[in-house]
Amino acid sequence: MQSVVCLKVVPRPEEVRVDLEKKTLDRSGVRSVINPADLSALEMALALRDKHGGRVTLLSMGPPSFEPYLRVGIAVGADDAVLLSDRAFGGADTLATSYTLSEGVRTIGGVDLVLCGDESSDGGTSQVPQGIAEWLGCSQATYVDRADRTSDGLLRVRRVLEDGTETIEMPFPAVVSVLGGTGEPRFIDYDRWAMAQQATVHVIDAAALGADPKLLGLKGSPTVVAGLREVRKPGRRHEVVTLEPEAAAARVAQELRRLGLVPEKEPSAPT
Amino acid sequence: MSDVGGVWVYAEERAGSLRPVSLEILGRARAVADALGTRLVALTFGSEEATARDLARYGSDEVVAVEHPLLGRYDTRLYTDLLEREVRAGDPSVLLLGATRDGQDLAGRLAVRLRTGLTAHVTSLEVDPEKRLVGWVPGFGGGIEAGIVCPTHRPAIVTVRPGVFPMPLPVSMPCEVRWVRPSLDPSQLGSQRVSFEPKGTGVDLTRSEVLVVGGRGTSGDFDRLQKLAHRLGGEVGATRVATDSGWVERDRMIGQTGVVTHPKVAVILGASGAVQFTVGIEKAGFVIAVNRDPDAPIFDSADLGLVGDLGPIVDRLVRQLGEA
Numbered sequence: 158m159q160s161v162v163c164l165k166v167v168p169r170p171e172e173v174r175v176d177l178e179k180k181t182l183d184r185s186g187v188r189s190v191i192n193p194a195d196l197s198a199l200e201m202a203l204a205l206r207d208k209h210g211g212r213v214t215l216l217s218m219g220p221p222s223f224e225p226y227l228r229v230g231i232a233v234g235a236d237d238a239v240l241l242s243d244r245a246f247g248g249a250d251t252l253a254t255s256y257t258l259s260e261g262v263r264t265i266g267g268v269d270l271v272l273c274g275d276e277s278s279d280g281g282t283s284q285v286p287q288g289i290a291e292w293l294g295c296s297q298a299t300y301v302d303r304a305d306r307t308s309d310g311l312l313r314v315r316r317v318l319e320d321g322t323e324t325i326e327m328p329f330p331a332v333v334s335v336l337g338g339t340g341e342p343r344f345i346d347y348d349r350w351a352m353a354q355q356a357t358v359h360v361i362d363a364a365a366l367g368a369d370p371k372l373l374g375l376k377g378s379p380t381v382v383a384g385l386r387e388v389r390k391p392g393r394r395h396e397v398v399t400l401e402p403e404a405a406a407a408r409v410a411q412e413l414r415r416l417g418l419v420p421e422k423e424p425s426a427p428t
Numbered sequence: 429m430s431d432v433g434g435v436w437v438y439a440e441e442r443a444g445s446l447r448p449v450s451l452e453i454l455g456r457a458r459a460v461a462d463a464l465g466t467r468l469v470a471l472t473f474g475s476e477e478a479t480a481r482d483l484a485r486y487g488s489d490e491v492v493a494v495e496h497p498l499l500g501r502y503d504t505r506l507y508t509d510l511l512e513r514e515v516r517a518g519d520p521s522v523l524l525l526g527a528t529r530d531g532q533d534l535a536g537r538l539a540v541r542l543r544t545g546l547t548a549h550v551t552s553l554e555v556d557p558e559k560r561l562v563g564w565v566p567g568f569g570g571g572i573e574a575g576i577v578c579p580t581h582r583p584a585i586v587t588v589r590p591g592v593f594p595m596p597l598p599v600s601m602p603c604e605v606r607w608v609r610p611s612l613d614p615s616q617l618g619s620q621r622v623s624f625e626p627k628g629t630g631v632d633l634t635r636s637e638v639l640v641v642g643g644r645g646t647s648g649d650f651d652r653l654q655k656l657a658h659r660l661g662g663e664v665g666a667t668r669v670a671t672d673s674g675w676v677e678r679d680r681m682i683g684q685t686g687v688v689t690h691p692k693v694a695v696i697l698g699a700s701g702a703v704q705f706t707v708g709i710e711k712a713g714f715v716i717a718v719n720r721d722p723d724a725p726i727f728d729s730a731d732l733g734l735v736g737d738l739g740p741i742v743d744r745l746v747r748q749l750g751e752a
């Protein structure tokens with residue numbers, strides 16, 4: 158089975174600072190990580206390769222500084238990596254991002270399964286996997302925590318929904334979004350670590366991708382940021398006290414009673 | 429902007445009834461349609477007549493009910509094809525969907541099918557002086573939010589999480605129900621369902637009046653939180669750390685990825701107060717927080733904060749309330 162795992166490098170949220178005067182985000186000096194849900198997608202791809210054979214290719218869109226993270230992915234177990242990197246890709250919303258990644262999948266060629274994380278941790282929209290599926294015109298399944306190939310060659314997945322889990326089957330090729338937290342991502346294989354440093358990360362620019370320039374980056378993005386503003390926080394009382402546990406509990410109880418939220422009896426007791 | 433297509437809300441049917449989030453969106457969409465000077469249309473796919481009639485009570489000018497037995501289960505391909513057909517025929521300027529799992533599956537696919545813009549997970553919807561719909565999305569790292577517009581493509585597709593808008597009251601307004609009965613056959617499905625296992629918790633924190641919420645500071649001991657919630661007739665909620673750790677079910681997660689709640693009171697125990705979490709309790713009437721770190725950001729979101737170890741405080745609180 159030929160799989161592609163889409164991998165995004167995201168800044169650590171706790172390190173991004175907000176300049177409320179200028180209404181901008183300061184990402185300078187912020188350390189990055191591989192988007193956690195994408196590691197779940199990688200693990201699912203590796204498990205499928207363990208069972209059915211084939212290759213796992215990493216695919217990312219971003220600046221050349223993403224390269225070392227792709228090597229981490231190779232050290233974890235991926236066979237190779239493709240980085241789509243060009244200024245023309247910048248400023249992409251979900252339409253342009255999913256288009257660019259789908260072109261990457263086409264360029265890799267012969268792909269049976271594309272696996273993505275279900276959301277990116279930097280304000281993810283959870284919409285890119287479905288977009289890739291549409292650009293490729295193939296099957297899709299979102300919020301998946303299990304995937305396998307059936308004996309009759311179909312993709313069988315389990316989707317985690319609000320009220321239960323559904324197991325569905327569909328033809329390959331397909332795009333799945335893997336629920337963050339699924340599976341235990343394997344550790345870096347130290348034998349592979351040295352190899353990964355030598356591995357080629359195939360860097361592809363817009364020209365080499367041969368994509369329609371009108372559909373890339375800012376130009377290919379129908380959504381526009383019209384403005385930024387401070388999040389309106391509700392006015393709170395901000396009373397903060399340090400008390401012994403007994404007194405602290407009494408203080409909370411007093412407040413709950415004042416709010417009329419303490420039923421006279423246990424709610425389950427017969428009245 | 430003269431607009432005949434109007435504002436559309438895709439109302440999701442699940443097990444024969446409407447998802448509450450769809451009605452919440454309808455309530456807000458009415459104001460949006462009025463501000464844009466256009467009509468409000470609610471569209472539903474399914475097989476239940478009662479759903480369409482119910483939907484007609486929530487302020488839309490028209491209900492479009494697409495009915496077929498095959499629509500009893502959400503299927504990406506069939507639903508996208510049908511919604512695409514309706515949207516191309518009706519040409520709305522705005523299409524709103526609930527950010528449920530299936531709703532997001534559909535929205536992301538449809539947006540690319542229609543080559544249009546999608547704004548995911550808005551926390552408010554406004555119409556600006558240029559009569560554009562602005563969807564506000566919490567910014568990365570918090571503190572700021574971005575207003576997103578889709579000026580040159582239609583429809584502007586927007587998803588909204590459960591609980592963001594209040595549940596509207598039914599109104600008595602004339603509303604036309606248009607039935608669409610397409611002829612469909614199973615070859616139009618993109619997938620086959622093998623099985624469905626109900627999860628059974630069925631908890632919906634957006635409806636709770638009292639929430640007892642635990643974070644990493646609980647170290648996974650949710651029993652005492654459960655006791656407190658029970659005593660107060662409320663529900664237990666959690667931060668992402670707590671749900672990711674498997675301490676409680678994932679549908680108890682509150683915040684940006686979880687649900688936006690509006691209880692009368694939220695008691696927050698051992699949560700640091702990350703913005704991705706606090707967006708989910710901003711609409712609470714009164715917030716009580718317990719944290720052993722006096723500088724924890726959660727105190728900025730609290731009416732009453734108690735600095736201390738949560739275990740002894742909660743245990744004593746349960747005991748004191750028990751004496752009532």
Ligand SMILES: Cc1cc2nc3c(=O)[nH]c(=O)nc-3n(C[C@H](O)[C@H](O)[C@H](O)COP(=O)(O)OP(=O)(O)OC[C@H]3O[C@@H](n4cnc5c(N)ncnc54)[C@H](O)[C@@H]3O)c2cc1C
Nearest residue numbers: 643644645667668683684685686698699700704705720738
């Ligand atoms: C895109 C994105 C979406 C996210 N969505 C969500 C979301 O929907 N919901 C969500 O919750 N998070 C979300 N997060 C994660 C969020 O950023 C925080 O990591 C998370 O909320 C922290 O959970 P916590 O407060 O339980 O843990 P921590 O941040 O580790 O805080 C634990 C707190 O407990 C206190 N504590 C420890 N022991 C005790 C004790 N014995 N008594 C009292 N206090 C104690 C500590 O002082 C600390 O303040 C999201 C993150 C991203 C990037």
